[in-house]
Amino acid sequence: MSLLDIKDYRLDIDTFDGPVHVLKGINLSINRGDTLGIVGESGSGKTVLVRSVLGIGPRNARVIEGGISFDGQNITNLSEKEWAKIRGIRISMIFQDPMTYLNPLFSIGRQISDVIAAHEKAAGHGVSPKAARRTRTEELLDQVGLPNPAMLFSQYPHQLSGGMRQRVLIAMALAGKPDILIADEPTTALDVTVQAQVLDLINSLVEKLNLTVIMISHDIGAIATVARRCAVMYKGEIVEQGLTRDILSNPQHDYTKRLLSAVPDIDAAPERVAARPAASEPAKSRFLLEAVDLKKVYRSQSGEDFTAVNSLSLSVRTGEIFGVVGESGSGKSTLARMLLRLIDPTSGDVIFDGQNISGLSEKALRAMRRHMQFVFQNPHSALNGRHTIGDAIGEPLRLQTKMGRREIEARIEALLDIVQLPRLFKYRYPHELSGGQKQRVCIARAIALNPRLLVLDEPTSALDISVQAQVLEFLQQLRAEMNLTYVFISHNLAVIRQICDRTIVMKHGEIVEQGETEQIFLHPRENYTRTLIESGRKTSQAADL
């Protein structure tokens, strides 16, 4: 008999607009020692499903049909008391965001030993003394590969890095020696390099402790690294399950196929939509945008100076896609902001279309803005939640042109057409749109004034992989239509390779390598570039298995 059995599980969540059918007949069984990966679109019900297994699903959820049984016991509708015997002891869970899943006011040691105490109490054989629990806690911390557990014991979450916190969470989940470990996107919030380490840790724990693991991830690569078996969820259903290897190499369901094809391949040479030569415009200079010796120094509250961007020079040709890559914190966003003078550089100049914009007055600068626009990393927060989509797209028109109301309305509809959104959307509010749709709105807003330059700061990193592919494709199309020049920032090398003509690689605010994109990918000169490509390749290859 399998350890965990989910049969015909249907679950509704009651909302104001009526019940939402979140899970529609889930069938899933997991044997002892299994490692199961769950992939699926955002919002497809992965989190709700695994939380139901622990009885911590959403408050207004209703089980319509079916049930979950664990180790022969039906756990669909347990009382809090009965759950206490299961949660954390038989089944435990690690979470997506290590920043918010630790209580900031209690020390690491206190939190873990509390869990130990709770388990001992639930198991019925008295709580062991403090010292014993401390020893056990330190053991656990050691087990998850944290250095110096004794010191860590009395530290607080805010003193730890993201990777360390995730390890603490794992240690906490292991405290009760559970049968099943559920991991809900355990690595999404972490840096690429740390991601790999945490995945390795989970792998090694599975072997060492003979754990049964359920892991959710967006990241096909991560699933491929950890999970032997895999289930694909789409709109509340499991559309496909089986051995991971089989599914990746031979996807059956449409969605799975789409998903896999959307994963950008770092090793694939791109087939680019050729930029239309900018011959029609008598360019004053061959370069649309130049930066000379840019430097940005932030002063922290404690008075220390921090150089985010250091003597950086670059030049962007009219009509090209100019890529910027670099690890997190390397100064990409800072650079982008300086290029548009959203922040003032500490020193250096930016020359746009032959004109130095560093010294421009506020007024002249505002006028200049219609030619250069910005698309932000996170479409959710780049739109004002209180404005309709129409307002958002029309705002630049209202600010920069003297168009009448009707003209603006017409232009908004035209723009919605351009970004391929229904015209009806102009009456909607951002929260009613999906991430990809919102990003299109942002793009529509950015191109409303027919700019010549678009700076895109990681425009797809907040989006699902499948959506990401669509947006990228659309951007390329748009450039061709509107004769745009892009500065494209990303930390995803596969994406860069797919669309950029020339690329610079940044580290600690400086350029370490620059040149034709293909050149860099095929023959990286610097070690740093090589590591970046390698760690990118790791996930991408796993998916390719």
Next chain:
Amino acid sequence: MLTFAFRKVLTLVGTMIGIAALTFVITNVAPGDPARLVAGPNATEDMVATIRTEYGLDKSLAEQFVVYMGDLAHGDLGTSIITTRPVLEEVLRYAPATLELVFVAMGLGIVIGVPLGMLSAVYKDGPLDQVTRIFSISGVALPAFWFGILLQLLFSVDLGWLPVSGRLPLVTRPPEALTGLLLVDSLLAGQFSTFWVSFQHIILPAIVLSFPCLASILRVNRAEMIEVLQSDYIVAARAHGISSFRIVALYALKNALLPTLAMIGLRFGWMLGSTVLVETVFDWPGIGLYAVSSALSSDFKPVVGVTLMIGFFFIVANTLVDLAYAWIDPRLRKA
């Protein structure tokens, strides 16, 4: 730590100077002539002038201000023209009564407000929550002066259980004033009967004073508890099998306590202000009553003095809250 203390003292001094300037200017634009009040009904013009000179009221406002600020620098709050005594002396005489009242009321507010807020958060939208919501908002909405009178009528006049007003029965000699707080002094002196009667006297005013504050503590605590209970680390704690009671009463409460503490700090000042009403109704001989009677006779130095005193207590209370914050929240502790 030292710089923290230094900064606090600096803001304290700055604020005190600000308050002094503010209230001094506000109160002295008045057209009133307290000297006449003091001189008495039939006093002749030269008698009034004598008094004006004596209290420096014949000087221009700017001069008076300079003199006042100069005196303030020496810890001199001026002289009450009505009682002819130094304001500082009087404020210090009346302050303990007010503080005692505020402490008891605040204690009541915390002891009832925090657990009740916690419970209504746990049973959110349940009947208990609805009841405490209406109960607590009623507390804010009750006019203290009206409510006080109603309580007096019910418990003192009708039922005769509690005394109408004052701090002590007439014949009871107050214990030796060590802290000025009768409840504490009587215990220190071992006079349990005095403790008991002074406790009886403080019940009604403390209830009236604590009601609005209890309500806001309850509301804040409830709101914060709800938010904390939805937070990820509570979900995690549940997932790790920690008992619900422990989660609510220890984990969540500690997190929710921070904003509650801030509210308590704010409310402390508010309460000191409200004593103006409550002390009037209950004849509680504290600084609120002193301020009202002084204001009503256009004797403004005491009003300024009381305002300063309240500002002082308020800032001290908030400094304590800051310290408590740092004590509870490790993120605020400096390495």
Next chain:
Amino acid sequence: MTATSMPPMNSSNDTEAARPLSFRERHASEIRQWRLYAHMFRKSFSSMLGLSLVVVFLLLAAFGPWIVPFPEAASGAINMSSKLLPPNGTYWFGTDEMGADIFSRVIIGARTSLWIGVVITGIAALIGVPLGILAGYRGGWVRAVIMRVTELFLAVPGLALALAIVAALGPGITNCVLALSIVWWPGYVRLVEAKTLSIKEELFIESARSIGARTPWILWHHILPNCLSPIIVKMSMDMGMAILSAASLGFIGLGAQPPSPEWGAMISVARTYMPDWWWYSLFPGAAIFLTVLGFNLLGDGLRDILDPRSRDR
């Protein structure tokens, strides 16, 4: 049917393009939003109670003089022969020491109170909100100066300060309202400043700047609308508290003055008639209580639906 079903991304739009949209269609989002508010509001008994109390209060303020039996009672008419009568068929709430009908005075008093509440919160918001936005958005010394002054005012409890001000200016409703407005605005500065500080960091502000918006535009179109819901909540609560504070000053004898039918002033007189003429202070007191309760419950209910923090869908 499933609620969150969106048209697929590439849905064609040519079918709808031509037809002019009906009002319902154009405002589908707003309508849903308002229905959601109404739904959440209706669910809570206390919010509905608050709303009804406020509505009753507003109706009384609007039509009071026309529905009461003795409208002249509010302008100081006296009738010594019928003084201090207990509640009865003619005088529902009894009569006061001058023989005026307390019912009429209490009902007409709603107007005075409404006026007090609106003026105080209005002035306070008019002073506080711009200062708060300015402080939060500009930062630097502007913020330092504004916030220092605000903290100064906050360090002195409002009632004590208002007491000093009215005592200096002389009793009377205008002075009382003036004094309370002077002490009331700092709360708004604090609220709005904190809110502005967090909104300022939002990406959409930078986005607005990137398309060339000026500071006033940003303040008006982006920051202010996002501060609005806490402001509305606070104003709703403050309506009640302002009425209460004005009544408190009236009680001390520094607020509204007779024959103005202000509730606090009525209690101030009436308290000397306790307990034998209980109705005299009971009804104005109850009126204050119910009104303040109404505004507070309403504000609390509004906070539940407007403040996403305390909302759980």
Next chain:
Amino acid sequence: FERTDKGNVIVFGGRQAIPVLDPHIRYDWSTRMMQQAVYDALVKYEGDPADIKPWLAESWETSADGKTWTFHLVKNAKFHNGDPVNAEAIRYSFERGLKLNKGVAWMLKDFLAPEGISVVDDYTVKFDLKAPYTPFLSFLPWWYIVNPAQVKANEVDGDYGQKWLTDHEAGSGPFKLGRWEPNVLYEAEAVSDYWKGWPQGDANRPAGVIYKIIREPAAQKAALQRGEADIVEGLTPDDYVQIKRVPGIAIEDHKGMTTFGIKFNTQQGPTADINLRKAIAYAMDYDALIQVYNGAATLETSPIPDAMKGHIDVPGIPRKDLAKAKEYLAKSAYPNGGITLPYVHVAGLEEARRIGLVLLDSLKPLNINVEIKPEQWPNMVANGSKVETSPAMTSVYTTPVSTDPDAVAYQYHKNSWGQYFAMMFYDSPKVTEMIDKARSSSNWDERAKLYADIQTQIVADQPEVFGMLQNRRWARRDYLQGFQFSPVRFTGEVDLYPLWVKAE
């Protein structure tokens, strides 16, 4: 009352604090009540009508020119610390009062210089006045005698012991100070061997009196009903009616000398017009004035109160007569009304406020609107000290400090301008002249005639609406005995000396 091991302590519940006890600095009713308890004066007012009784002075005589007064002191009077009350103490006390130039000084300072007081022998003291001043004696009950030795011992920077006497006493009265808790209670402890003895007998004599501050009338009433207070003042007129019916409670209800008038500004504004003043006086609903007090008041028939010597009922003093009022209004500058006049009263004075309402109601038929404006006492007095700032109508209660008619008449003298009771800025050279004449005359018949003319003339000029004389009322427990009323005392003020508790 409270039982203590020394005997019963009577509790007096009052609303007003006693900030400064010094007898030469302040006097208002609560202060004077306590001053009267701990200090003695040369003479004392007692009885109704008030009579001047010998006290520290057992006899006195006046010189023929009326300028020299000689007082012979009792020999057995002694201060609380045992010092004898001698002529030097008298001289020092008067000198102190005059030199400090506060409180009571105004009564004598125009006629008496400190040098004019001389010690004849240990028990004889002589006053040489600058001019004959018949009312001289009538002020002496309010000049209390302090012990020079004690005061001098506590002098700081030549302040005549002001600071110390604020909350200490140096007197010879029937009580000495006990507990002194400002704003809470003030206790007077009986002096067991008071030099003048106790009228109620030593057995009945209370151990002391506590003056307890109870600000809220409701609380006062409650305290009285619960027996926590034995006598209270300041209840509302309706309360007195109500509480009279409670068993065990008695009401003291006596005709007083406090006049109430609505003073017009006769020099400026609409009320400078005598016809308008007359119109208002005839429109006033006088019956309602009495009703405000539930009948416990009598209408004034003259500016001078009934209990005062020289009072006459002035014929034709206005009573409500709308026809006449309209007639006068027609003659005035505002034949159709249409004006708004302010009516200022002391903030917190309940009856004055209610009379404002009566006035408002009374003037409606004349189409005159009244704006009722409460003012803090100091502001009201300050505004009333100048013609320009004095409001059209101000409600003023005045209690004459002595029984001599001059105390009231002088309010209408031009020299009184600037005082609150002269807010009407009454300017009648004829009246002024008569007053001057009357005060220096020592022939009573001549004076009586002058005062009659003065009263008639003032009524004719209508500088104010002559209101009513309110009764003085206290509510007390019926076991409280010995209450003695004297109209010359202030409203609320009680002579504590003869009180005692008749225990069952």
